[in-house]
Amino acid sequence: MWKDVKVGFVLASNTLKRGNKKTTIFTIIVLALIFINFVFLPAMINGMQGIFINTMTDYVYGSITIEPLEDHPYITSADTLLKKITSVTGVLAATKRLGAGATITYKEKYVGSNIYGIIPGEESQISKFQEVMREGDFLTEMSRDEIVLGNYVSGEEGGPELLKGLGGVTTGTIVNVTYNNGVTKQYKVKGIFKGGSEVSDTVALVHFKELEDILGVQGQDKASTIIVKTNIIGIEPEVKEELIYLGVKEKIDTWQEKIKDVLKDAMQIFSLLTISSRVVGMIIAVFVLFMMIYINTVNKRKQIGILKAIGITEQSIIYSRIFMSVFYAIGGIILGSIILLFLLLYFKENPIHFYETMSFSPVLEPNITIQALLSLLITSFFAGLIPAWLVTREPILKSIWGR
Amino acid sequence: MMKVKNLIKVYNPETIPVHAVNGISFEIEKGDFVAIIGASGSGKSTLLHMLGLLDLPTKGEYTINNLNIVKLPEEEKTLYRLLQIGYVFQEYALVEEMTALGNVSIPLIMQGKSKKEAEKLAKEALDIVGLRGMYNRTEDQLSGGERQRVAIARAIVAKPKILFADEPCANLDSKTSEQVLEVFKKLNHELKLTIIMVTHEEWHIKYADRVIKLRDGVIEYDKRKNH
Numbered sequence: 001m002w003k004d005v006k007v008g009f010v011l012a013s014n015t016l017k018r019g020n021k022k023t024t025i026f027t028i029i030v031l032a033l034i035f036i037n038f039v040f041l042p043a044m045i046n047g048m049q050g051i052f053i054n055t056m057t058d059y060v061y062g063s064i065t066i067e068p069l070e071d072h073p074y075i076t077s078a079d080t081l082l083k084k085i086t087s088v089t090g091v092l093a094a095t096k097r098l099g100a101g102a103t104i105t106y107k108e109k110y111v112g113s114n115i116y117g118i119i120p121g122e123e124s125q126i127s128k129f130q131e132v133m134r135e136g137d138f139l140t141e142m143s144r145d146e147i148v149l150g151n152y153v154s155g156e157e158g159g160p161e162l163l164k165g166l167g168g169v170t171t172g173t174i175v176n177v178t179y180n181n182g183v184t185k186q187y188k189v190k191g192i193f194k195g196g197s198e199v200s201d202t203v204a205l206v207h208f209k210e211l212e213d214i215l216g217v218q219g220q221d222k223a224s225t226i227i228v229k230t231n232i233i234g235i236e237p238e239v240k241e242e243l244i245y246l247g248v249k250e251k252i253d254t255w256q257e258k259i260k261d262v263l264k265d266a267m268q269i270f271s272l273l274t275i276s277s278r279v280v281g282m283i284i285a286v287f288v289l290f291m292m293i294y295i296n297t298v299n300k301r302k303q304i305g306i307l308k309a310i311g312i313t314e315q316s317i318i319y320s321r322i323f324m325s326v327f328y329a330i331g332g333i334i335l336g337s338i339i340l341l342f343l344l345l346y347f348k349e350n351p352i353h354f355y356e357t358m359s360f361s362p363v364l365e366p367n368i369t370i371q372a373l374l375s376l377l378i379t380s381f382f383a384g385l386i387p388a389w390l391v392t393r394e395p396i397l398k399s400i401w402g403r
Numbered sequence: 404m405m406k407v408k409n410l411i412k413v414y415n416p417e418t419i420p421v422h423a424v425n426g427i428s429f430e431i432e433k434g435d436f437v438a439i440i441g442a443s444g445s446g447k448s449t450l451l452h453m454l455g456l457l458d459l460p461t462k463g464e465y466t467i468n469n470l471n472i473v474k475l476p477e478e479e480k481t482l483y484r485l486l487q488i489g490y491v492f493q494e495y496a497l498v499e500e501m502t503a504l505g506n507v508s509i510p511l512i513m514q515g516k517s518k519k520e521a522e523k524l525a526k527e528a529l530d531i532v533g534l535r536g537m538y539n540r541t542e543d544q545l546s547g548g549e550r551q552r553v554a555i556a557r558a559i560v561a562k563p564k565i566l567f568a569d570e571p572c573a574n575l576d577s578k579t580s581e582q583v584l585e586v587f588k589k590l591n592h593e594l595k596l597t598i599i600m601v602t603h604e605e606w607h608i609k610y611a612d613r614v615i616k617l618r619d620g621v622i623e624y625d626k627r628k629n630h
């Protein structure tokens with residue numbers, strides 16, 4: 001056994017040292033490409049998916065959204081609840097919002113929109129509205145009779161027809177807002193934000209107190225939603241568990257749960273893409289690797305026959321082919337990783353833009369990378385083993401002279 | 404010690420049968436130096452392949468020291484080839500991805516010798532066949548005769564009990580042929596190595612103790628020479 005391994009190693013190292021260098025380099029390059037193909041497309045999709053996730057978590061929904069139970073218009077004792085929430089480990093910040101449907105009118109034009117009453121000081125830790133102001137300023141603690149509009153609400157000079165909104169109102173314009181409860185009020189546009197997606201840019205924001213007045217709940221400690229931000233992505237389900245454990249009775253949704261409702265189709269397409277690119281990558285990897293090493297081994301039939309004739313065991317020969325193909329695979333993985341690194345760095349510097357405001361870079365998914373690594377190694381093992389096994393079973397003279 | 408009885412080899416029995424060896428019987432004692440001669444196509448290589456455990460007879464008995472060697476499982480045959488048999492093919496058969504030294508040392512490594520020791524012995528064997536200084540050449544850097552001599556060195560390096568050589572001197576000039584045959588003679592004398600050598604050349608026969616002539620797959624004559 002040990003002798004077989006040793007001889008296998010000697011044979012493999014001889015082949016690699018003295019065999020056709022071009023074949024070796026070519027094989028390694030092809031394997032590198034297979035590796036990249038396997039890993040890169042999912043990384044792209046992953047990066048693209050990241051935008052959607054950010055869109056979700058950075059504006060309207062946060063990491064976790066807490067809403068009143070059905071049949072209850074509001075969360076009650078919102079401040080007590082907020083205290084409870086912020087005490088949970090993993091929670092970075094939380095804020096309350098009020099929300100109301102409304103129609104916003106300017107001149108002849110009108111749009112339906114959700115208006116959120118927010119606490120500007122707290123929002124800065126939760127959402128990115130104020131980071132993406134296209135013009136004007138964000139709300140302050142003192143903001144009364146002031147509104148900031150999403151880009152799709154205001155409309156934009158030269159923007160797409162479908163998203164004309166109010167046809168391009170600018171900062172300082174007075175707009176009319178008719179809330180769904182019938183209350184009408186005029187607001188001065190303080191600024192316009194542009195997060196780049198429908199999820200963020202179809203809403204409008206006013207001060208929390210402003211909406212309290214409109215809804216008639218001043219000083220009652222009520223809220224429509226509580227938005228929670230966790231300090232890292234991924235722990236949302238645990239935080240939710242903890243909140244339930246602490247007796248929060250309201251409806252709690254992590255962004256992962258919310259995204260299913262909001263971006264259902266997009267997410268389905270993404271997971272389909274990821275799965276299919278993975279499967280295709282895997283099939284290509286297995287097939288090409290197998291074929292290359294198979295052909296390589298079958299071309300070595302004569303040598304294998306000679307080795308058997310002089311008393312070299314079949315096991316040694318099989319080991320040598322396995323060593324070789326695993327060597328190729330490792331070479332391919334190393335080369336592939338280097339190329340991949342450059343690709344990732346390149347795209348980090350030069351993100352891919354789509355629409356105007358969104359851009360992304362590929363993000364390597366550890367799972368897929370490990371999967372690619374393992375499947376390349378395992379495949380190379382069998383791609384070494386199977387043809388060698390088939391050839392060593394042939395009669396010696398047939399291997400040597402092909403008859 | 405080596406005994407063959409009614410050995411038969413039929414190629415392509417199903418399609419166009421070729422009766423290459425057609426009932427051959429003989430006994431060879433340890434230390435014999437046997438020359439097998441015969442016209443082209445008379446079955447010499449076919450016979451040698453069977454004796455060297457490279458091919459199976461269609462029918463017949465083949466024993467060495469009363470061991471039915473044909474019936475051995477494949478692994479034991481491999482081991483037998485490694486430890487007991489040296490084989491020189493009619494067409495030199497080197498492993499092209501190995502140097503001369505690699506080719507000659509690999510059976511020794513398979514036997515469990517260290518690489519260092521194997522290479523030392525391999526160099527000695529290469530020196531014997533006159534290839535000193537060509538250790539690190541690969542097949543494409545060697546002439547036909549040199550390749551054949553590497554194959555001979557590989558066949559004798561592990562001190563086998565039986566050496567099969569299928570026209571070992573076919574590619575060699577007469578001087579080198581003589582050197583190689585002297586080496587055979589020496590091994591035959593000193594180590595009691597049994598040698599079975601196929602040859603075309605009349606003058607090679609003088610090195611052998613016994614001559615078996617084949618014709619159409621059967622023995623035409625089997626003569627022991629008196630020195």
Ligand SMILES: Nc1ncnc2c1ncn2[C@@H]1O[C@H](COP(=O)(O)OP(=O)(O)OP(=O)(O)O)[C@@H](O)[C@H]1O
Pocket residue numbers: 403414415421422423441442443444445446447448449450493
């Ligand atoms: N694999 C094979 N399939 C079919 N026929 C074969 C095969 N090998 C050899 N033969 C035939 O068997 C006969 C004996 O062949 P063999 O190679 O043993 O002759 P030989 O005496 O060694 O000839 P040479 O002196 O030319 O080497 C020939 O007629 C040859 O054509």
Ligand SMILES: [Mg+2]
Pocket residue numbers: 447448449493569
């Ligand atoms: Mg022949």
